[in-house]
Amino acid sequence: MDMQSYYLGVAYVLAAVFGLCVGSFLNVVIYRVPAGLSLATPSSHCPKCKYVLRWYDNIPVVSYLILGGKCRSCRAPISFRYTAVEIANMLLWIVSALLFWQQSIVYAVICALASSVFICVFFIDLEHKLVFDRFVLMLVGLGIAAAVFDPCYSALSHIIGGVGGFTAFYLIAWLFERIRHKDGLGGGDIKLTGACGLLLGWQRLLLSVLCAAVVASVVLVILSRREGKEDTEYPFAPFLTCGFALAMFFGHRIISAYISLLGI
Numbered sequence: 001m002d003m004q005s006y007y008l009g010v011a012y013v014l015a016a017v018f019g020l021c022v023g024s025f026l027n028v029v030i031y032r033v034p035a036g037l038s039l040a041t042p043s044s045h046c047p048k049c050k051y052v053l054r055w056y057d058n059i060p061v062v063s064y065l066i067l068g069g070k071c072r073s074c075r076a077p078i079s080f081r082y083t084a085v086e087i088a089n090m091l092l093w094i095v096s097a098l099l100f101w102q103q104s105i106v107y108a109v110i111c112a113l114a115s116s117v118f119i120c121v122f123f124i125d126l127e128h129k130l131v132f133d134r135f136v137l138m139l140v141g142l143g144i145a146a147a148v149f150d151p152c153y154s155a156l157s158h159i160i161g162g163v164g165g166f167t168a169f170y171l172i173a174w175l176f177e178r179i180r181h182k183d184g185l186g187g188g189d190i191k192l193t194g195a196c197g198l199l200l201g202w203q204r205l206l207l208s209v210l211c212a213a214v215v216a217s218v219v220l221v222i223l224s225r226r227e228g229k230e231d232t233e234y235p236f237a238p239f240l241t242c243g244f245a246l247a248m249f250f251g252h253r254i255i256s257a258y259i260s261l262l263g264i
């Protein structure tokens with residue numbers, strides 16, 4: 001094995017290990033930010049019996065398996081969501097390293113961090129129908145860095161994506177409100193799309209919004225049929241974040257393949 005592939009292997013293992021640990025921290029963020037609680041104190045505890053978790057109860061995935069998905073003290077079931085978040089974050093960090101580490105280490109790190117923010121936005125919006133500004137601000141910061149370090153698209157593409165995404169979604173929301181006299185898109189979705197336009201560049205933003213809209217319309221039609229109500233408010237950010245992640249990782253390949261298919 002040559003040194004190059006040795007270093008790459010180490011990078012992938014590190015991405016997996018740190019991805020799991022950060023995923024464990026994301027669970028704290030997803031639970032405490034909407035509740036307005038501090039991220040630092042108190043220590044993690046069972047919501048039912050207040051048993052304070054020891055370090056060995058807190059090992060990502062492993063502890064869940066050893067404890068059989070139950071609290072050590074009161075045996076109350078622990079949601080599988082905690083483990084799912086850890087595994088999802090680990091997989092997205094590995095994908096970031098696999099796809100971009102060799103081209104640009106900084107860009108691989110930007111993608112890994114952005115996917116962690118996506119996971120928080122996904123689960124918090126799913127449960128609370130809220131997109132918190134602090135996540136949008138983090139994505140703006142990562143977007144500025146992406147504009148500089150993206151090996152695929154120019155800084156100009158990122159700036160157009162940011163301004164264009166925000167403006168387009170703002171106009172759509174305004175039109176919808178004028179025509180239907182109710183809110184279609186939340187302010188959180190508009191800000192989120194602007195931030196992700198900056199992160200992705202306009203080409204990948206278009207792809208991601210298209211994917212999110214198609215999947216959302218299919219899922220929402222099924223859900224509203226099943227529930228038989230038209231007025232229920234459904235969160236849109238979970239669809240958006242999936243589209244953003246897909247475009248961030250594979251957008252450049254998909255768009256290049258599409259363009260060469262058209263023969264342009």
Ligand SMILES: [Zn+2]
Binds near residue numbers: 048051073074075076
């Ligand atoms: Zn307990």
